[in-house]
Amino acid sequence: MVPVIVCASCTLADPMRIALVTSSELPHADHDLVPLAHACEALGISTETCCWEDTAIDWGSFDIALIRSTWNYVARMTEFERWLACVDTRTRLLNPLPAIRWNMHKKYLLEIHRAGIPVVPTELVERGNHCDWNSAFARAPELVLKPAISAGSFGTIRVAAHEQPCAQAHRQEHIERDFLVQPLLRDVLVQGERNLVFLGGQYAHTTTKRARWSGDSNGVTGRVEPTAAEHAVAGRVLAYVDSLGFGALAYARVDLANDSSGNPVLMELEIFEPSLGFEYAPLGAMQLAAWLRQQ
Numbered sequence: 001m002v003p004v005i006v007c008a009s010c011t012l013a014d015p016m017r018i019a020l021v022t023s024s025e026l027p028h029a030d031h032d033l034v035p036l037a038h039a040c041e042a043l044g045i046s047t048e049t050c051c052w053e054d055t056a057i058d059w060g061s062f063d064i065a066l067i068r069s070t071w072n073y074v075a076r077m078t079e080f081e082r083w084l085a086c087v088d089t090r091t092r093l094l095n096p097l098p099a100i101r102w103n104m105h106k107k108y109l110l111e112i113h114r115a116g117i118p119v120v121p122t123e124l125v126e127r128g129n130h131c132d133w134n135s136a137f138a139r140a141p142e143l144v145l146k147p148a149i150s151a152g153s154f155g156t157i158r159v160a161a162h163e164q165p166c167a168q169a170h171r172q173e174h175i176e177r178d179f180l181v182q183p184l185l186r187d188v189l190v191q192g193e194r195n196l197v198f199l200g201g202q203y204a205h206t207t208t209k210r211a212r213w214s215g216d217s218n219g220v221t222g223r224v225e226p227t228a229a230e231h232a233v234a235g236r237v238l239a240y241v242d243s244l245g246f247g248a249l250a251y252a253r254v255d256l257a258n259d260s261s262g263n264p265v266l267m268e269l270e271i272f273e274p275s276l277g278f279e280y281a282p283l284g285a286m287q288l289a290a291w292l293r294q295q
Contacts, residue, residue, distance in 0.1 A: 018292060019050045019062040019091075022069040030069035032285070035278040039289035052083055060090040064295065066250060067095065070273050071151045092295070095271050099246035103272045106148045106180055117236050118265040120257070124148065125179040131171060137161040140183030145170055148178035151273065158184050158211075185265075187258040193267055196226055196234045197276050197284060198252045200291030203231075204284045207277035209255070223280045230256050230264045237269055248295075251276060251288060 018040060020033055037047045050057050052070050059065055065087050073080040088097045095103075102108060106122075113119040121139070125131045136143060145167060146156035155174055159167045171179060192208045206226045226234075234254040241252070253270040278285045 015044050015046045016064070016293065017046045017048070017062045019057070019059065019065045020047050021050055021052050021065055021067050023072045024051045024053055025072040026069060027071060030275070031279040032276050033068060035282050035285040036068075036288060039285040040292065042286070043289050043293050045289060045293055052080070052087075059087045062091050064092045064094055064292065065090075066292070067093070067100065067273050069275075073273075074147075074149060074151050074154050077149070094250040094295075096247045096249075099241075099244075099249065100272050102244065102246070103269065104149055105178065106146075106150070106268065107178070108269065109180075109266065112237060112240060112266060112269070115240050117240060118233060118259075118263060120182050120185060120259070120265050120267055123181040125171070125181060127176055127178050130175075131167070131179070131181055133164050133167055136167075136181050137164065142184040143167065144180075144182045144184050146180050146182075147174055148180050185257050185259060185267075188267075191258070192221065193255045193257050194224060194226055194230055194264075195220075195274075195277065196230065196254045196256065197281070198234075198238060198249075198254070199276075199284060199288040200250065201248065202287070203234075204287050205277065205281035206230075207280055220275060220277055220280070223277070226256075227264070233264045233266065237266055241269070241271065250291065 020037065022030055022033065033049055037049070040047045048062075070080070084093070084097055084100065087093055107124055109119050109122045110124060113122070123131070123136065142158060142160045144156065144158055147154065150156060157170055159170070188211045192210045195207045195209055197204045197206065206224050207220050208222060208224045209220050233256060237254050238252060241249070249271055251271070251274070253274040253276065255267040255270065256264045257267050259265050276284060
């Protein structure tokens with residue numbers, strides 16, 4: 001019998017290495033990082049928390065770069081977009097780069113609305129242009145104004161009709177940015193948004209988030225159970241995203257609120273850098289880690 005020589009280094013596969021990508025300047029703590037790192041460790045996955053701005057990191061040494069809390073990208077867009085393109089050539093970026101680019105600019109809300117899915121009424125005011133405030137306030141007595149590219153409630157304010165000069169000044173301050181004008185939904189003030197979290201394509205949990213304006217801290221307040229109507233709208237949103245062919249998503253957060261008729265509408269779809277509420281749903285971290293291990 002011919003002896004079989006087994007190399008120990010060949011039988012012990014190196015553990016999967018995942019970069020949990022954050023930033024050096026956070027407006028508030030990322031409460032998802034620690035539970036996700038612990039869940040990955042329990043499944044034999046090695047993780048390292050990395051700041052995207054750190055030029056010393058060898059991104060090619062990781063199997064996956066998982067975008068988590070790169071929340072300062074708005075002020076460094078050109079640099080961040082270069083970083084995304086570079087990392088995408090070195091390792092597997094999650095969520096996928098085409099999904100990130102599509103989701104980064106909130107004009108996707110208009111696209112989803114055109115697909116027949118209920119979305120909070122949204123007007124896009126392109127950079128350099130001003131809004132017709134008389135018409136906007138005729139449609140709603142109070143408005144939400146925010147840049148179309150925004151993170152952590154950057155530049156997001158509410159204004160009433162009698163505060164039209166404030167609305168004009170805010171638009172002027174952000175005149176070089178595409179801008180969104182939306183009606184303020186009272187349900188956001190009363191119940192808060194419902195954030196339905198999906199991990200590895202499967203529903204995980206729902207958190208609730210209070211109304212959040214520019215400069216406010218993270219507004220997540222706890223867990224809730226979504227209604228059947230909310231599940232249905234979230235399913236339609238994610239089915240539409242799937243039809244765009246971005247590929248598998250590690251996570252998605254569908255933010256909903258009720259309109260004046262009590263029907264859920266999409267406020268935002270977060271497939272880029274959302275908080276996932278793991279401090280309220282620790283099993284979600286394990287669900288995401290288990291999905292990552294299979295990639």
